[in-house]
Amino acid sequence: MIKRLLPPLLVVALAIVIFGTLISTRPQAPVQDRPVKGVLVETQTIDFAALSPTLTLYGRLEAPQMANLRAAVTADVAEVYVFDGEYVEQGDVLIELDPREAQLAVEQAAAELALIDAQIEAEKSQLKRNQALLGTQQQLVDLAKAAVNRAEKLQQSQLSSQALLDESISLQAQQSLELKQRQFDIQDHPIRIAQLQANRQQAQAQLDRAELDLSRTIIEAPFSGRITDRQIAKGDRVQVGDALMTLYDMQQLELRASIPQRYLTDIYSVLETQQLTATAEVSGRQYEFELQRLSGEVNANVAGRDGLFRLQGDPGPLAAGQFVSAQLDLPVRQDTVAIPYSALYGLDRVYRVRNNQLEAVQVSKIGDYSNQDGKSRLLIQSEALQQGDQIITTQLPNAINGLSVSIKDE
Numbered sequence: 001m002i003k004r005l006l007p008p009l010l011v012v013a014l015a016i017v018i019f020g021t022l023i024s025t026r027p028q029a030p031v032q033d034r035p036v037k038g039v040l041v042e043t044q045t046i047d048f049a050a051l052s053p054t055l056t057l058y059g060r061l062e063a064p065q066m067a068n069l070r071a072a073v074t075a076d077v078a079e080v081y082v083f084d085g086e087y088v089e090q091g092d093v094l095i096e097l098d099p100r101e102a103q104l105a106v107e108q109a110a111a112e113l114a115l116i117d118a119q120i121e122a123e124k125s126q127l128k129r130n131q132a133l134l135g136t137q138q139q140l141v142d143l144a145k146a147a148v149n150r151a152e153k154l155q156q157s158q159l160s161s162q163a164l165l166d167e168s169i170s171l172q173a174q175q176s177l178e179l180k181q182r183q184f185d186i187q188d189h190p191i192r193i194a195q196l197q198a199n200r201q202q203a204q205a206q207l208d209r210a211e212l213d214l215s216r217t218i219i220e221a222p223f224s225g226r227i228t229d230r231q232i233a234k235g236d237r238v239q240v241g242d243a244l245m246t247l248y249d250m251q252q253l254e255l256r257a258s259i260p261q262r263y264l265t266d267i268y269s270v271l272e273t274q275q276l277t278a279t280a281e282v283s284g285r286q287y288e289f290e291l292q293r294l295s296g297e298v299n300a301n302v303a304g305r306d307g308l309f310r311l312q313g314d315p316g317p318l319a320a321g322q323f324v325s326a327q328l329d330l331p332v333r334q335d336t337v338a339i340p341y342s343a344l345y346g347l348d349r350v351y352r353v354r355n356n357q358l359e360a361v362q363v364s365k366i367g368d369y370s371n372q373d374g375k376s377r378l379l380i381q382s383e384a385l386q387q388g389d390q391i392i393t394t395q396l397p398n399a400i401n402g403l404s405v406s407i408k409d410e
Helices: 002-025 100-156 164-216 259-269
Strands: 039-041 043-047 050-051 053-062 066-070 075-080 095-097 218-220 227-228 243-248 254-260 279-282 285-294 304-312 323-329 331-341 349-354 359-361 363-372 376-383 391-392 405-408
Touching: 053 304, 095 243, 100 164, 100 218, 254 279, 254 285, 254 323, 259 285, 259 304, 331 363
Parallel strands: 039 405
Antiparallel strands: 043 391, 050 331, 053 254, 053 323, 053 363, 066 243, 075 095, 095 218, 227 243, 254 304, 279 285, 279 323, 285 304, 331 376, 349 359, 349 391, 363 376
16 A cells, blocks of 8 residues: 555655755846835025015004194084095185184273273373473472461561461472372383283283184184094084094105014114115005104014104005005115025925935025015025025925925926
């Protein structure tokens, strides 16, 4: 039995050995290295240039020439001719107040002045009378003295009584007193005239004030501008100091916008020698604002300082208090690059491609920049970047140093 099975087993074993020998001795196929395919990205070649950054400003329009019109007299409102939003020219009548009370005050002040003028004329006439009677009064005194002398002689000769002498002395004293009184009146005339003149000046001032109050019952526009905040209507009773309405000069509109601290150094350096202009588009219309000055105080809650930009040209539909977004052209900066916003990672990082791998590079943001086709880009500077470097402009969610990438269209 075993002898019969042995030959087939030997054949099978021999076949296995031969098959194994063939497998182990066959030629090996060459191993090919496959390149690792990286993330597909778009890039921009660094080309340094002298460019003017653009800063986006957000602010509101203000009117430095703004008049808060108030009542100068107490009166009833007779008529109001304008409404909120209306444009008026300088000298236009805005409000009429009832003039009757003011007219009565004028008439009373005029009467007081006329009374004092009459008193002055009376004083002048009195001076003339006193001067005319002074000589006569002196003659009466002389006659009285002579009468006393005669009475004394007669009394010494016992030809006259003591009573007659006393009567002569009394008459002399009376005449002397009247003379002195008239002399004092003439002497005090300049003082009385001065007092009356002072009273007249006071009365004239009261009349002028009354006439001024009467003129203030007609309220006119002090300058050309737009009406806002109207607070009265016909029939209202207004007191001195009551608010009536507000008028602001549209030709002097200013944009107040905060300028970040990092841009102030550049602005300080050229503010005295170069005009900086901000442009804004409002309701499809372009406006220009020139930087006039920086605010006189710094807000403790803001890292920067307010700039005040004067509107150039026709204000059109612009209004005080309106919110405006504007683009400010800053001074030219050397060695800058305009890149898409998608090229920036975080606040200050871009990725350069070297040997198909990413390398992070720190940059400084200078501002925005509008290229010739009107597209807005980000202006940066970096000492680490070199002319001709390639940075990725594709925003990758997993961008890190060493990440393998493939440049599109390469």
